[in-house]
Structures are given as C-alpha cells and as structure tokens.
Amino acid sequence: TVSAVTLDGFHIELASIPVNLDAPLRREAGATELNGEFRIENCKAEDILEGFLSRIIPEVSRVRTNATISLQGTCNGTLGNGILPVINVDLEIPESHISHNDIAQDLRIRLSASASTDSENHINLSVMTLEAGTKGLDLNFKGGAEDITGADPLIKVDGRLEGDLASLAALLPESKGIKAEGKVSALLKGSINNSQISVYNFAGA
Numbered sequence: 001t002v003s004a005v006t007l008d009g010f011h012i013e014l015a016s017i018p019v020n021l022d023a024p025l026r027r028e029a030g031a032t033e034l035n036g037e038f039r040i041e042n043c044k045a046e047d048i049l050e051g052f053l054s055r056i057i058p059e060v061s062r063v064r065t066n067a068t069i070s071l072q073g074t075c076n077g078t079l080g081n082g083i084l085p086v087i088n089v090d091l092e093i094p095e096s097h098i099s100h101n102d103i104a105q106d107l108r109i110r111l112s113a114s115a116s117t118d119s120e121n122h123i124n125l126s127v128m129t130l131e132a133g134t135k136g137l138d139l140n141f142k143g144g145a146e147d148i149t150g151a152d153p154l155i156k157v158d159g160r161l162e163g164d165l166a167s168l169a170a171l172l173p174e175s176k177g178i179k180a181e182g183k184v185s186a187l188l189k190g191s192i193n194n195s196q197i198s199v200y201n202f203a204g205a
Contacts, residue, residue, distance in 0.1 A: 031080030136167025
C-alpha cells in the first residue's frame, strides 16, 4: 500500500489549461494530508475559448481576446472526514481586450481576485480590482464575500458604474433594432448579509 506520494515539478494540461503542481500527499486514517502549491502561468484565454469551451458553447468562437490568466495557490492541511484543507488562491488577469464579431468596440478588462478557506471550512472571496470599459461604459469594482457557503454570507461592495446608453446601443449591429438614450451613473459601497438583501433595505447597506 502506497501511503505517501510526492509531486515535484509535476505538469499537466487540462482542456488547454497548463497546471503545475508541487505537493507531498500522505494518506492516513481515511484522510489525505496536503502541503503544496499549484500554478497556472500566463494561460491564454483564447486557447480555452477555441478549445473545449467552443464545443460546449459554440458562440464563444466569435470572441477574440489577448487576455492571459495567471493563478497561484497553496493547499495545506487535511482533506477527508468532513474536513477541508486551508486553501489560498490568487487570480490575475492583466489589462486585456475582448472583442466579439457583432460588437463594434473592444471591451477592456482587468481583474485581480483571491479566494481562501480557513480552519473552520469557511470559503471567502475577494475582488481587489475589477475594471471594465468600452465606448459608453466604465466600471470599477472591488468587494468580496465571507463564508459564501454558510447560512448567511456577508457581502461587501465598493463600485462605480458610468454608462451612456446611446453609445452602448451604437455598438450593436443595426439588425438588432436596439435604440436607447440617456446616461446611467451608480455608486455602491457598503456591506450586507445575504438575509438582509431586499428592495427596501439594500440602500442602507
């Protein structure tokens, strides 16, 4: 019986996603002890779109992007017997452009986010930076959620949205028959538990 395995410099490609692993694994008392790192380095998003994803969602074949995805994480602790290891994951997409055959302007996007678990099996998410923009649209957002699988997650938001409906409508083909006018401006900042969200009290979050 093999009770321990060490992965050192292990590399595997899953659906066009290159994954690197360094981790000792030890099996004991029906659970697995983990203490390792995993990385996805500069994975081209377009390779994922053109690969397996286009077979599932054909529409993505009309999307083009120069975005790259980098992800690194650590995993330490016990997996099994109702216990999760402590996991920390950081995700980075540097400023990139996304285009679609039916839309006249590229979308600009940048993302920095993280996810983690803790010793009490809580799962937490954090968005440090989310920026998106095109002609007639500008979005800046940061926020997160604590204990997202728990009974009452805490949600935090800090964002700004500016939009020009006429400019956005002009990006779409005339065949869509969409016309709009006016401007949209929104600021949202605060924290609220999931149980508190309603149209009556959300403004006071």
